[in-house]
Amino acid sequence: MADRRPLRVLLDLRPALEGFSGIPQETRLLFKHLHRPGRVETDGLIQAPHLVLGRGLPLEEARRARVAPHRQGRRLARIVIALTARAETRRAVRQRRRRYVWSVAKTRLSALFGRPVRLTAFAAENFADFIWRGLFSKSLVSSDRAEMTARRYRIASAPWHALYYGAVRWFGLRRPRYPLLDTGGYDVFIAQKPYAATVPRGCRMIVRYHDAVPVFMAHVIPEKSLHLATHIDPLTANVRAGAWFACVSEATRQDLLRLFPEVEARSATVHNMVSHAYHDAPAPAARVRGIVENRLYESSGWLPPFSGPKARRQFYREALGSPKDGARAEAPPLRYLLMVSTVEPRKNHQRLVAAWEALRAEGNEDLKLIVVGTLGWDNAAIQGTFRPWLDKGQLFMLSAVPAGELRILYQHAAATVCPSLAEGFDYSGVEAMRSGGLVAASDLPVHREVYDGGAVYFDPYSTAATARALESLLAQDAAADQRRAALRQEGRTVAARYTADALRPQWDAFLQRVTAASPATR
Numbered sequence: 001m002a003d004r005r006p007l008r009v010l011l012d013l014r015p016a017l018e019g020f021s022g023i024p025q026e027t028r029l030l031f032k033h034l035h036r037p038g039r040v041e042t043d044g045l046i047q048a049p050h051l052v053l054g055r056g057l058p059l060e061e062a063r064r065a066r067v068a069p070h071r072q073g074r075r076l077a078r079i080v081i082a083l084t085a086r087a088e089t090r091r092a093v094r095q096r097r098r099r100y101v102w103s104v105a106k107t108r109l110s111a112l113f114g115r116p117v118r119l120t121a122f123a124a125e126n127f128a129d130f131i132w133r134g135l136f137s138k139s140l141v142s143s144d145r146a147e148m149t150a151r152r153y154r155i156a157s158a159p160w161h162a163l164y165y166g167a168v169r170w171f172g173l174r175r176p177r178y179p180l181l182d183t184g185g186y187d188v189f190i191a192q193k194p195y196a197a198t199v200p201r202g203c204r205m206i207v208r209y210h211d212a213v214p215v216f217m218a219h220v221i222p223e224k225s226l227h228l229a230t231h232i233d234p235l236t237a238n239v240r241a242g243a244w245f246a247c248v249s250e251a252t253r254q255d256l257l258r259l260f261p262e263v264e265a266r267s268a269t270v271h272n273m274v275s276h277a278y279h280d281a282p283a284p285a286a287r288v289r290g291i292v293e294n295r296l297y298e299s300s301g302w303l304p305p306f307s308g309p310k311a312r313r314q315f316y317r318e319a320l321g322s323p324k325d326g327a328r329a330e331a332p333p334l335r336y337l338l339m340v341s342t343v344e345p346r347k348n349h350q351r352l353v354a355a356w357e358a359l360r361a362e363g364n365e366d367l368k369l370i371v372v373g374t375l376g377w378d379n380a381a382i383q384g385t386f387r388p389w390l391d392k393g394q395l396f397m398l399s400a401v402p403a404g405e406l407r408i409l410y411q412h413a414a415a416t417v418c419p420s421l422a423e424g425f426d427y428s429g430v431e432a433m434r435s436g437g438l439v440a441a442s443d444l445p446v447h448r449e450v451y452d453g454g455a456v457y458f459d460p461y462s463t464a465a466t467a468r469a470l471e472s473l474l475a476q477d478a479a480a481d482q483r484r485a486a487l488r489q490e491g492r493t494v495a496a497r498y499t500a501d502a503l504r505p506q507w508d509a510f511l512q513r514v515t516a517a518s519p520a521t522r
Contacts, residue, residue: 006041007511009034010186012195012208013044013153014160016135017083019374020400021340021427023210026248027192028139029273030208033500034507035151043186044135046079046122047156052099054078056120056155064121076122079155080130103158107166107179116182117163117197122153139275139403156181164196164230167237178237187515190246194235204514205243207235209267211424212255213346220346220421222377232259239263244514246270246507248425251446268513270506271450272425274498277403278410280436285333285412287405289320292334292370297399300375302383304391319393320368336368337470338413338437340406340428341420343397344376348419348442348460350385353395355466360394362467364474369395370409410435415473418442418451419460429455430498433491438484440469454491 011031015024035042047053056079057072058064064072110117124131128149136148158166158179168177181197183189189199190206199205214221214231221227239260245267247253253269293316296303306312316322323331337356341347349371356369369389389395401409410416416432418441429439429451441447442460458469473484496502 006038007188007515008186009040009042009188009190009511010045010154010183011042011190012047012192013135014047014049015192016044017048020138020403021431022342023192025139025275025427026208026272028136029275029500030190031151032136032140032144032148033273033504040508040511043152043154045119045154045156045189046083046135048083048159050100050159050161051082051096052103052159052162053082053155053157055157056122059119059121059154072123073126076127079122080127080134084130084134100159100162103162104166107158107162108168111166111168111177111179114180116180116184116200117156117158118182119154119156122155124149124151124153139277141277160196161230164234167196175240176233176237178234188511191238194231194238196230196234196237198237198241204517205238205241206510206514207238207243207245209245209247209252209256211248211252211422212259213422213424215259216255217346217422220344220378235259242266244268244510244517246510248272249446249449251444251449252424254445268510270510271498271503272427272430273500273503274427274430274434274495275403276499278407278431278434280411280434280492283408283411286330287408288334288336288412289322289331291401291405291409292316292320292396292398293322295372295398295401295405297374297397300397300399302375302386302390302397315393319396333412334368335364335366335414336370338370338372338409338416338432339419340372340416340431341418342373342376343371343379343382345378345382346421347376348421349382351460351463351466352417352419353385353389354463355470358463358467359470359474362471367414367474370398370413371395372398372401372406372409374399406431407435410437413437415440415470417470418447418455419458419466420444421460423447425450430495433495434498436488436492438473438487439491440466440473452490452494454487454494456487 013027015027018024031042031044034040054075131149132145163179166179179197181199183199183203186203188204188206190208192208194207214227218224218228245256245263247256247267247269248271250269253267256267257264320334321331339352343349360367386395410432415438416428418426418429420442423444423446429441432439433454439451439455441451441455441457443457456469456472459465
């Protein structure tokens with residue numbers, strides 16, 4: 001960077017407390033790879049969406065030294081408990097509600113009188129297991145553990161939603177007055193998604209903008225009015241406060257500019273990073289059956305019922321064509337389509353199932369469908385579509401699949417299908433390409449941008465078009481073999497654009513641009 005001293009960055013880690021892939025994965029990878037001692041020093045902000053956290057330790061070493069070690073341990077342990085324990089009794093639920101209401105009230109007073117929402121410190125070295133397993137282990141590898149537990153972390157006790165609801169919206173104010181987050185000492189605060197707070201003048205806010213789905217696809221999201229409000233209201237405040245925007249794709253950036261044309265000079269496209277856990281080193285196809293059996297989404301409630309473990313095991317062994325115990329001959333590789341996403345309307349699962357059914361009816365009777373992802377919302381119709389095939393052992397729902405196993409599923413799939421109706425980036429296609437797999441994707445601007453020549457495309461509203469695109473990857477002839485080989489090679493080239501090494505210079509350039517901007521531009 002241009003300054004002699006390192007650039008100090010505070011990165012919002014809220015999504016890292018959540019799932020395996022998507023925004024949670026991007027958050028973990030960005031936190032790891034943006035940090036380079038002596039150049040860019042990145043600290044993590046730990047904050048819950050709805051839960052009130054306890055106070056951490058004083059930021060100043062002198063004040064911290066006055067807190068007895070056992071009191072330090074108790075303070076931080078209570079934060080860990082708040083983030084990991086479930087409120088299982090009525091009393092615990094009531095306590096959490098009271099703390100939340102009080103947090104909203106305090107935040108509103110802070111916003112009204114201009115008092116900053118203070119941050120405190122978290123001593124990661126004493127809670128290394130929580131830091132590693134609670135925040136990072138789902139996306140990073142064990143060799144990263146020492147680095148992650150040696151990094152600096154800050155605590156925001158007030159949950160994100162308390163900041164949102166604590167904004168002052170009365171006394172004749174034309175615009176909501178959001179609280180000030182005390183990011184003093186940092187040059188940049190990077191928020192994941194629009195953020196319901198402002199930052200001091202010496203600190204620049206960058207919003208990592210993932211998509212405008214809550215606005216332009218509002219009919220397919222849960223709690224539609226609330227989700228829209230908690231997206232567009234903070235986004236509007238961020239724009240007016242001079243925030244910058246790092247969009248995950250150019251398609252997403254164009255959606256942002258449709259809403260706020262004035263941020264064109266304060267926005268840039270910096271694509272998501274793909275994990276180095278995805279690579280194309282050959283893996284045995286025989287492992288696929290074991291992965292499917294071991295990662296079945298039991299808690300979904302959608303899988304067929306069984307009288308006991310023995311019946312369950314026999315059902316899936318027969319459905320997957322597993323070799324019988326003691327058999328010498330290996331079973332032929334499982335032939336399947338793969339989809340990796342949350343089960344919710346925007347992802348277009350029903351169209352994929354309809355196309356898959358058409359393919360099976362046209363001579364692909366052995367073709368299975370594997371869906372990896374957790375249940376989302378408004379999925380009763382999807383369940384009705386899945387249920388007959390789940391009961392027949394032709395469709396398999398998996399969850400909590402580690403990256404190392406997901407890489408194998410990508411590699412051996414007849415195709416990874418990305419049929420979404422709207423996306424901000426869509427990790428699964430890039431991960432499949434990195435793993436040496438084939439990709440078929442809905443013909444969206446974001447897919448054309450991100451996947452480029454590494455995928456075949458189809459109209460996501462047409463079952464026939466979807467089936468035709470998939471058939472081009474399933475055909476068994478010399479010309480099809482050549483097409484598949486060319487597509488795999490192009491996929492490797494495309495996916496190389498999304499490695500940390502390829503994207504770090506883009507982040508450096510954007511950070512330099514942001515910090516060099518004049519106050520008037522901010």
